[in-house]
Amino acid sequence: MTAADAYAVQLRDVWLRLGREPVLRGVTVDISAGEGVTLLGENGAGKTTLLRVLASALRPTRGDGRVLGYDLRDGRSVREGVHLMPVDAGLYPDLSGTENLAFALRVYGQPGDVPGALRRVGLEGAANRRVRHLSAGMRKRLALARAWLLARPLTLVDEPFANLDDGGRALVLELLGELRARGVTLVVAAHEPELSRQVAPRALRLERGVLVEA
Numbered sequence: 388m389t390a391a392d393a394y395a396v397q398l399r400d401v402w403l404r405l406g407r408e409p410v411l412r413g414v415t416v417d418i419s420a421g422e423g424v425t426l427l428g429e430n431g432a433g434k435t436t437l438l439r440v441l442a443s444a445l446r447p448t449r450g451d452g453r454v455l456g457y458d459l460r461d462g463r464s465v466r467e468g469v470h471l472m473p474v475d476a477g478l479y480p481d482l483s484g485t486e487n488l489a490f491a492l493r494v495y496g497q498p499g500d501v502p503g504a505l506r507r508v509g510l511e512g513a514a515n516r517r518v519r520h521l522s523a524g525m526r527k528r529l530a531l532a533r534a535w536l537l538a539r540p541l542t543l544v545d546e547p548f549a550n551l552d553d554g555g556r557a558l559v560l561e562l563l564g565e566l567r568a569r570g571v572t573l574v575v576a577a578h579e580p581e582l583s584r585q586v587a588p589r590a591l592r593l594e595r596g597v598l599v600e601a
């Protein structure tokens with residue numbers, strides 16, 4: 388087994404400055420392929436920023452990183468294997484539920500059962516409604532369906548439990564659990580460790596940009 392197969396993420400002394408302040412300070416971590424990690428930390432600690440670095444949406448100011456065996460500087464290769472479900476769901480407001488999911492599949496050039504995914508999250512009734520007319524919780528469910536459908540080898544999930552009712556939170560656990568069972572590496576930023584650790588048991592904590600094992 389090569390290091391690229393064994394580790395989904397390897398970061399070495401990663402710093403990231405946004406504006407004047409360093410937001411990430413010397414982050415060093417290994418995440419094994421297939422592992423589930425819960426990322427904890429207070430508001431503003433740097434969780435979203437770290438997820439965006441792993442998704443190659445932000446480039447470290449210094450330090451080295453490999454994701455799925457690719458250097459973080461090779462953004463195109465990294466992005467191929469990664470999906471980030473952002474905190475605001477990150478959907479196209481003028482497209483319908485079906486169109487959003489179909490578009491995501493097209494971007495990655497992969498097939499998938501869009502009606503089945505909508506059914507799975509209880510949104511079959513919203514298939515043809517524009518996302519801008521959906522509630523925050525419905526948008527979250529749709530973003531979850533997209534992450535589940537894509538099942539990228541590294542799936543990053545930012546605050547999946549926010550805006551959801553009890554049924555929605557149970558659904559998050561179920562679908563993320565299924566992704567893990569399929570070998571997907573999961574990193575979940577959450578303020579609900581007792582929920583998140585059910586599917587992502589290893590806990591890491593960011594304290595003002597410094598990553599520690601929790």
Ligand SMILES: Nc1ncnc2c1ncn2[C@@H]1O[C@H](COP(=O)(O)OP(=O)(O)OP(=O)(O)O)[C@@H](O)[C@H]1O
Binds near residue numbers: 432436
């Ligand atoms: N584009 C930006 N320019 C300057 N500072 C930024 C930018 N984006 C984020 N920050 C700062 O980086 C820090 C970390 O933000 P981040 O969103 O990563 O925190 P978080 O841990 O995800 O917080 P929360 O729990 O509130 O979602 C904050 O101090 C924030 O103000």
